[in-house]
Amino acid sequence: MPANSKETSLPIRGRARAGVGDRPVHRSPSVAGLKTLAEATQKIDALDARILLGHVLKAETAYLIAHAAEALDPEQAAAFDTLVARRVKGEPIAYITGRREFFGLDFRVTPAVLIPRPETELLVDLALARIPEKTACDVLDLGTGSGCVAISIGRHRPQARVTAVDRSTEALALARDNARALAARNVAFAAGEWFGAVAGQCFDLIVANPPYVAEGDPHLAQGDLRFEPALALCGGRDGLDAIRAIVAAAGRHFSATGWLLFEHGYDQAAACRALLQAAGFTAIDSWRDLAGHERVSGGRKLDGSLR
Ligand SMILES: C[S@@+](CC[C@H](N)C(=O)[O-])C[C@H]1O[C@@H](n2cnc3c(N)ncnc32)[C@H](O)[C@@H]1O
Numbered sequence: 001m002p003a004n005s006k007e008t009s010l011p012i013r014g015r016a017r018a019g020v021g022d023r024p025v026h027r028s029p030s031v032a033g034l035k036t037l038a039e040a041t042q043k044i045d046a047l048d049a050r051i052l053l054g055h056v057l058k059a060e061t062a063y064l065i066a067h068a069a070e071a072l073d074p075e076q077a078a079a080f081d082t083l084v085a086r087r088v089k090g091e092p093i094a095y096i097t098g099r100r101e102f103f104g105l106d107f108r109v110t111p112a113v114l115i116p117r118p119e120t121e122l123l124v125d126l127a128l129a130r131i132p133e134k135t136a137c138d139v140l141d142l143g144t145g146s147g148c149v150a151i152s153i154g155r156h157r158p159q160a161r162v163t164a165v166d167r168s169t170e171a172l173a174l175a176r177d178n179a180r181a182l183a184a185r186n187v188a189f190a191a192g193e194w195f196g197a198v199a200g201q202c203f204d205l206i207v208a209n210p211p212y213v214a215e216g217d218p219h220l221a222q223g224d225l226r227f228e229p230a231l232a233l234c235g236g237r238d239g240l241d242a243i244r245a246i247v248a249a250a251g252r253h254f255s256a257t258g259w260l261l262f263e264h265g266y267d268q269a270a271a272c273r274a275l276l277q278a279a280g281f282t283a284i285d286s287w288r289d290l291a292g293h294e295r296v297s298g299g300r301k302l303d304g305s306l307r
């Protein structure tokens with residue numbers, strides 16, 4: 001796994017999904033356009049080829065299997081070839097199809113936003129564990145990108161009032177569209193730099209998946225990261241610039257008590273705990289993702305405990 005970087009190809013999490021994912025689970029090779037598909041798998045990953053074929057035919061895997069004997073018409077074959085050529089050049093599947101599943105929900109994604117990662121679901125799990133199901137609560141998501149974290153929280157906690165911030169107006173427009181499409185009516189959006197977008201406001205829980213890849217990390221020149229916005233990835237010389245800024249300012253934005261939880265690189269946990277300690281947080285901890293890496297750190301603010 002890349003040092004400090006957003007991973008490019010993690011297995012989809014073993015969560016039971018209610019939503020529509022873009023990765024069919026059936027792996028039978030007997031699908032519509034079998035010959036075309038077989039040719040494509042000489043050039044790209046077989047699962048990617050299946051996803052792209054399903055995208056062209058606007059069909060789920062079950063349809064592809066049921067129509068196994070049918071050849072693609074010339075228009076479909078040409079469209080499929082174009083998508084395969086884009087994938088051969090390394091373009092992420094999520095940008096080609098414009099979709100990515102996260103926390104059981106189907107998000108639209110564009111090159112203006114980070115492609116939601118399975119490991120970020122840990123951040124949502126930890127947030128949901130701290131948000132009451134039946135009472136109101138104010139939640140802030142810093143660096144919302146596609147809106148995947150804010151919208152997942154909003155959908156699972158309808159009583160919560162979620163505010164989602166991003167500096168990128170393109171990202172915010174997309175996140176707004178996703179909130180509308182996914183009926184997350186309790187999510188509001190604010191444009192600006194971290195807490196500057198919510199000046200004077202206080203929250204019970206603050207979550208963030210900030211940029212945390214160190215400058216010059218060789219992984220920035222590999223895989224999906226080559227196509228993702230630098231604003232979503234790069235966290236300065238040691239990758240911790242955004243985390244430092246968020247930890248330092250969070251104390252002014254809590255209601256009586258509150259939690260700060262944020263994602264970071266797999267080898268940044270100790271540095272993040274030190275930042276939380278220096279800022280006066282209590283109950284400081286780090287949590288591991290499914291790959292066993294410390295992926296999220298956080299701490300609690302008690303009345304008057306923050307410097
Ligand atoms: C790693 S991406 C996370 C996106 C999304 N939350 C996710 O988990 O997929 C970080 C996001 O922070 C935003 N960002 C970067 N610098 C920022 C700043 N100074 N203020 C507000 N947002 C910023 C980027 O535009 C990007 O959308």
